[in-house]
Amino acid sequence: MPPSTPLPTVRRRRLGAELRRLRERADLSATEAAVRFGVTQSRISNIEAGRYGVSADRVRALARTYDCSDQLLIEALAAMTGERKRGWWEEYREQLPPSLIDLTELEHHATALRVAQVINIPGLLQTAEYARAIFREAVPPPVAHEVEYRVSHRMKRQAILYRDAPPPYTAIIHEAALRIQFGGPVVAKAQLQHLIDISERDNLTIAVIPFGSTSFPSAGHGIDYFHGPVPQLDAAVIDTAHDGAQIDAVAQLERCHMVLDRMESASLKPKPSQDLIHHIAQAT
Known part of the structure; x- marks a missing residue:
C-alpha cells in the first residue's frame, strides 16, 4: 500500500x-x-x-x-507557507488527540498568548507531578503509559516560555484553581511555589480572580487565546467537557477577547496576585 x-x-x-x-x-x-x-x-x-x-x-x-x-x-x-519541516509535536500524533497537537502548533506560532482557567492551573505553568495528577483524574482512567505521554508532551510545550524572545504570556487564574489540591498537599504546594517563581519572568503575567470578586464573566470554561501576526489571524481554543473546541471566526474571537478582558479586569494586579498565591502556599 x-x-x-x-x-x-x-x-x-x-x-x-x-x-x-x-x-x-x-x-x-x-x-x-x-x-x-x-x-x-x-x-x-x-x-x-x-x-x-x-x-x-x-x-x-x-x-x-x-x-x-x-x-x-x-x-x-x-x-505561513515558509515551513516545510513538521514540528516536534508530530511525534505525539499517534498517541494524543488531534486537538492537543493543534493546540501545541497554535502555541508555537503565537505572537502572544492569553489564557484563563477556573479549576486547573494553566498547562504551560504546571509542574510534571501536578500534570500527572490531573491526567490521572480522567474518565475513564488512562493507562500508565498514556499518562506519561501526556506529561511528556505538556512539559515540552512549556519550552516556548523559555526560548529566545518568548511570546508575552498572560494567565488569568481563579482562586479555586489555586486551592484545589490535585495530587495532594505536597504536589499542590510545589505547584504554587512554581507559580511564584515563574511569575518573576519578564514575559509572564499571572492575575488571580479572588473568591471575593463581585464579577465572574465566564461560564467556567477555560480559554486559550493565540494572537497572530495580524488580528485577522488570531485563534482561540475553548475547553469543553470532552475536548478543546478551536475557533477562528471573527465574531467568536471578539467574544473571547471580551470575556478575557472582563476576567482580567476582575483579577488582582500581578503583585497582589503573587501575594495571594504565596499566602495559599503557606497554608497548604
Whole structure:
C-alpha cells in the first residue's frame, strides 16, 4: 500500500480558510477563482482545505486575484507557507488527540498568548507531578503509559516560555484553581511555589480572580487565546467537557477577547496576585 498522506497542519488549514474568506469577500465561486487564476477548481478547493501546499508567491497572486489590498494580512499569509519541516509535536500524533497537537502548533506560532482557567492551573505553568495528577483524574482512567505521554508532551510545550524572545504570556487564574489540591498537599504546594517563581519572568503575567470578586464573566470554561501576526489571524481554543473546541471566526474571537478582558479586569494586579498565591502556599 502507498504511504498515507500526512494530515494537514493547523497552520495550513488556517491558511486555506483565510484564502477561502478572501475569495468569498470577492464574491467569487471556486470555479470562477480557478478560471481567473488559471488552475482547476479542484486545485482551489484543495488549497482551501489545506490538502495542498502553496508558495508565498502564489498566496500573493491569489490575494491580487481576490482584490485584497491589506498588505499586512497578505504578507502574514505568505509567511505561513515558509515551513516545510513538521514540528516536534508530530511525534505525539499517534498517541494524543488531534486537538492537543493543534493546540501545541497554535502555541508555537503565537505572537502572544492569553489564557484563563477556573479549576486547573494553566498547562504551560504546571509542574510534571501536578500534570500527572490531573491526567490521572480522567474518565475513564488512562493507562500508565498514556499518562506519561501526556506529561511528556505538556512539559515540552512549556519550552516556548523559555526560548529566545518568548511570546508575552498572560494567565488569568481563579482562586479555586489555586486551592484545589490535585495530587495532594505536597504536589499542590510545589505547584504554587512554581507559580511564584515563574511569575518573576519578564514575559509572564499571572492575575488571580479572588473568591471575593463581585464579577465572574465566564461560564467556567477555560480559554486559550493565540494572537497572530495580524488580528485577522488570531485563534482561540475553548475547553469543553470532552475536548478543546478551536475557533477562528471573527465574531467568536471578539467574544473571547471580551470575556478575557472582563476576567482580567476582575483579577488582582500581578503583585497582589503573587501575594495571594504565596499566602495559599503557606497554608497548604
